[in-house]
Amino acid sequence: MHKAARWMTVVIVGMLSTSLAACSTGGSASNAPSASGARDNVTITFAQFGNSLDDASGLASDPIKKAIESAVGITLKYDTGAEGFEDRMSTELAAGTSPDIFPTWSVDKFQSWAKDGALLDLAKVVNADPTRYPVLAKIFASTQYQAYNKLYAGDPSVAYGIYSVSGLPHPSFAGVPVYNQAILDKVNGGAVPQTVDQFVTFTEAAAKSGVAGWWPRNDKLTNWSEIDSTIALPQGTSIAPPASNTFSGFVKTGDDQWKLTTTSDQSKAVVQQLAAMYKDNALDSGVGVKGDFDDAYANFGLSKIASVNFGFGYAGQFRDFWKTAWKEANPKTAKVTDLTQGVALQGSAGYPQIYQFSAPIGAFWVVPATVKNPERVVDLLEYIASEQGQTTIFQGVEGLTFNAGSDGQPSYIDGAWDKINKAYGTSDGRGQYVWFDYVFSTASMMTELQTKDWFEAVRNPVDHSSLWATDQDKELLQASQSVIDTFVDKVVVTLPDYYNQMVLDEKAAKIQAKLAEISNRYLAAFVGGQMDIETGWPKYVAEYQAAGAGDYETMVNQAVQTAKTLGG
């Protein structure tokens, strides 16, 4: 008995002491005021999606972090994650323990937090002392910024977030395949397909020669954009389901008039074409199973796939693709000319028409209303917006990551950025810091906010990648750029600015989610051969209509008209 009682006492005391130890290691940020007075050094936590913080020594010796800390007079803490990141941010915001600055990609969440009073009005802080925050004051005074304020907060003078615009210096060139030149030579006499029919013939010939004909970037059969742009849009239809903030699934039929064509007869014919390709491995029969960037990249590098689309948003992405997919697999033999960028394919309706918003909002960066040091957090945002801050993030520290040339252009020091960024699990060879790079532009490019108007700066970010390019990189960039230049005039249509003010309500979002689920289910089964298209298509159409496809089309057209009235 006594022995048991002693053991019990030990267990209970042990549990109590471990719990107390747990409580004591709860860890609060060190916020001790410095003796220097005016602006004490405070700890600010900045959260960003998808980096890694495992490398403690790399993090501790990060010179860019140190440069930012020194310039703003703060101690920076980073927070990150991929899985569950947004849910965690929401929970922490509700509990008052969230990072001081963090992003959300959800308009609904942003508006809901704003409505609940959970977010700091950045404009109020800035306008209280505009001389302290000159760049932000200029941004918040911008007419266009205030229009977004009105859209999201209902008041043009209230800024609950930094709107990160996904503008690009050059339009995205989706729907352009890249070819393995050796396979192109072998099965197509080296000729680059110009039309959809020629492309299909090429992929079938490649499949007959024992390799997959085409990988259209679609590892879960839910991302129809590349297939749509390459095959469907040139034929005057869109097989893709509607997606948020885009005209995916729609074809323009007149001035500001849009028709949802996902389940049209023309789409049915395109799906039949895709199913036939899939059956023959002309459309890679691993689509839906293989990963895009892992398996498909690797297979393309090993010449097991004849052509790929990877949704190249800008010229530098082709360069990165060549390096990671091709050169890594063929380190000794890789040449720029091994890969050939194709052209947008023409079909029965001519070139595809790809519609782009002039300034779509890609992310919202918010500061919680309960933040301890609002002025200091806004100090950090001001620094990031300033020319000095943008230079630190996109060029680095002179002598460490770049050397200033006599012409004023920096030349990058080989490997310097890689060493810094590898600490955060990034190894794509970019010449810029992986943190803060998309606070103002989701294209992760430098924005000239200090010298230009906000709207102009974020719509035309600076693609400085050629500055740090090697000769081979420059060759790749030029090759890519020439393709883009010929492509843009014929294919890309930038929508009028008032389209940026389009808002679809929650009901539309729910219908959109249902339609996407239905399309993904049916299209995957049709293309993969699990469902007969002739018998299954009427069911698909019926289910689509029952889920509110007609209503959705009406809502989109009404939203366009409303935006035109407000912003036009």
Place this chain on the structure above:
Amino acid sequence: MQTQTVDAPAPARPRPRLRRRRRLRFNLFDVFVVFFTVTFALVCFYPMWYVFLASITPYSEFIQTKLMLWFPQTVDFQYYVAVFSTEAFANALFISVAKTVLGTALSVVVTSMMAYAVSKKHLPGMTAINALVVFTLLFSGGLIPEYMLYRDLGMLQTFWVMVLPQVLSVFYFIIMRNYFAYAAPKELEEAAMIDGAGEIRTFFQIILPTAKPMLAAVALFIAVNHWNDFYSYMMFVSKVPELQPFAWVLRRTLVDPSMMNQIRNQAVGSGLPVLPPIGLRMATIVIAMLPIIMVYPFLQRFFAKGMMLGALKE
């Protein structure tokens, strides 16, 4: 020598009849059951086998093989070397082992003690306590109140938030309570009392030893839950990378490109070539499965018996 060949009655021959009856017992249903069971077992087993084969197959052979059934022509352990050369893995394994061992031990001790107490219906208030505990199985306050509770207890961003909230497992509490109430030998309990043992000594020295099969089965389930749990880290500890459990590292290896980059970078730093992610993922999954697979045979003898305990009333 003559042999009598008169019409003598034939001796009874029971054997053929018996054989016939036995043959009849193996009917179509048995065939179906065997077929179904074997098929189901294969369906369960093949994915694990596939993952294992993929983790030891060179990539060039892997992408050329449509259906992997047997060992590759060349067995290659470079994915395992790459995974173990990643710093985060060793630490994550340690955290997971600590979390699993400590969490399981605490959970079994606390849950069994509470279950034993609540099984004593003559004690006042036990029915109410039982109802309160079971209530939490059916209803919860939700994530945000839970998060705020841990915040107020100072447990956020600590190791203990991955262990202490799971110390009382309500589901296993119900199983244990039923065992102690209906299946534990009352005679032994009474004999111990007559010999002068108190409640605590009776519980630890008399009751618990007889409940070993049940405790082993419950411990295995709790251990598996702890080993596989990454949600508690993801929501409550994610600002402290040093406390990542292995399940979270595995999850990140599967879905987070920054984790995959890290493994590949460190592999290159260790002198390995740039490895395709698919093999690295497969090796990570095998490593994650191994500890539980290794523990299972030692607990198996308790397992079948333990599964039934507490299920029947005397």
